[in-house]
Every structure is written in structure tokens, then in C-alpha cells.
Amino acid sequence: MKCRVCRGPAVVDVRRHNAAFCPDHFVRHCEDQVRRAIHDHAMIHEGDRVLVAVSGGKDSLALWDILVRLGIPSDGVILGLGIGEYSEASNRCARRFAQDRKLSLHEVDLVEELGAGIPGAAEATRRAPCGACGLSKRHLINTVAHDHEYDVVATGHNLDDEAAVLLGNVLRWEAGYLGRQYPVLPTSPGFVKKVKPLVRLAERETAAYCVVRGIDYQVDECPMAAGNRHLAYKDVLNTLEERSPGTKSAFLFGFLERVHDRFAGDSSEEREGLRACEQCGAPTTGDMCAFCRLRVRVTASKGN
């Protein structure tokens, strides 16, 4: 394989673009895709204070690295999820990344905020851990962004993540979720704007970017995620992609460009009914937000 740009030896192929790249031009390809996503969806404006939601994995560290290389000053935030050595190793990767580049990283400990880490939260709710993890991340990262007056939260959701979420939402015709699924969630009372600048990059590309750039990231899969539905959707989509390159991209961008608008009304109705959580003040549709309800359940489970 030869690099599409310079005809030198290629190290990575991107089949949906029918292209391969040498290390330097692959880095440029990734930067171009992020720059285009930011431009096409008006994600970040000059002077915005950007907070990157960091996990220590390939996507968020690649995102942070690319934003900095594009000249977009960004800080990071990471949660201590309390998933044993997995969490500790993940947070070490993020800390080292930030220290090496002299970047600012906020750290929030879930056990302090919730009374338990993800395993304890899953036990208290008797439900899959990924649900408690997702809602804790959304709540605490938004809280940090809100309290520190950031304009934008940037997350490492990539093309595969978004295509897999779309497949799950389509299979169950989750109209409200389909209306909310977009690379930008605008700011609204209590919610900081959220953007997904990696939406044009597959996760094979974000992993390759980290290898090429020498970024040390958490390679192991989260032990609590094994066998979850999201991974099954990705598996199905990659089987299709291998047979027909470009399938994931056509599925996601076809939805965003031609279908999303039809569901936008389903999600706006939900946001119009928001009020402040009686415990923490975060926006919620009920008396208490989902995170505070989770904390109540965790506390109750300890009493039993």
C-alpha cells in the first residue's frame, strides 16, 4: 500500500475512503476530519472555553491531542469510576498525557459524589453497570463544565459509537433518543453545549492515531462492559463494513442529513418540561435528577 498523498509506504488503510496513508499524512487526515466536523456543525467558536471529557482511552486522548494541535485550547475532566485496577490504569494514562503536555485535568471521584463506584452502583440498582456509568458521566461532567464556566464539552464519541447507538435506537424506534442524536447538543438552561468532533473518524482510526502519535492509552476493555448490547451492535456493523466499506458512514450520515429532522420534535418536547432537581439543582423532568435518585438508592442499599 502506498500513501494516497505522497506515495510513500503506507501504514494504515481507510477503506471507506479507498485510501491509505503514511504516518504523517494519516495524522493530517485525522486533523482534517476533526476540523471538518467542527466546521460543518459549528461545534466550537473562537474564544470558546473547551472541556474534553477524558477516559484514558484512545478516543478521548486522540481528541484532546487533535484539538490542541488544531490550536484549540482545551482542558480535560476525568472521573474516578472505582472499577479497580482498570480505572486506576485509565486515569494514569490520562494524567500522564496531561502532564507531558502541560494541560489542565480536572479529576472527580465518583465514590465521593455518589457513595459508590460503578460496581457498587450497579449492585444497588440491580441493573447493567453501563447505565449507571453513562448517567454519572453525563451528570458530573456537565456539573464540572457548568461550575467552571466552560462553553463547550467535547466528547470522544466516534463514527462507530454513533452508528451503533443509531442502530440500537432504530431497532427499538426510540423517537426521543433519535431526535437527540446529533453531533452537537446546543446549550440550554443548566446544560453546557456538547459536541462530538470525532464523528467523522472510525475507532480504528482513533486507535491508529494514538499508535502513530505514541499516545499511551488504556487498551483493555472495561471489565464491566463485556457482552453489552452496544458491543454487539458494533460487531454487526463491522461485519457489514468488512463486506461493504462505507456502510457505517452511509448509515450515520444518511440519518443526520436526511432523517434526523423528522425526530427533532420528539426530543424538544422532553427538554421543554425541565425543572431544577430539588437536591442538586441540575435540570430534570421530575423532582429529583437521575443522578440524585441513583445516590439515594446507593445510600439505601448500604443501610440494608
Next chain:
Amino acid sequence: MTRSGSPVDKSPEGTRDPPAPRERDNRAGTLEPVKVLLRNPRREVEVTGPASVDALLRRLEINAESVLVIRGDELVPRDASLDDSDEVEIRPVISGGCGSTR
């Protein structure tokens, strides 16, 4: 050392064996197997005679879309030949765990 062409599981736990190769694509003169590090769970297998990265992935029945192949600190492209006694890592790139909603 096994020379049957089948990958040999060297994991300490002896967890799951990779599937048997679907095809025989031995190169003439291949004497030493390629050592392959797999993850989730972490284990090492030896594979005799894969001529290229593509052939190695086909033999292990791994979807090339879901992994990177790495030698040392460098990416190895799909069409690259693997030398005798090469040591490569097949690194999964799929991560999940964020549930069905965002």
C-alpha cells in the same frame, strides 16, 4: 513446538483457543512461527506460515475492521508480509459500555 499449522494457545490461563485455520497458505521455507499477542483476554499464540497480515487475520477469523496489527511500536498494514519469527500484536479497537442512549 507445533508445526501442524494450527495456532497454539500459550496463555497462562489456557482460556479459549482461536479457531482452527480455514485455509493452508504456508510459504515454502517458513520454519519459525509468527508469535501473535491477542488481547481480551491477553494471550499469545503461534501461527505458522501466514504470508501477510490479511492472511493472518483470516486464519484467526478476526475482522480486520475491528483490530490494528502492531509490530514493535509501529502499525503494520494489511498487505504487509510477515517475516519468520515476527512478533506482532493484534490490538482490538472496539470499545463500548456507554449503553444505548446518549
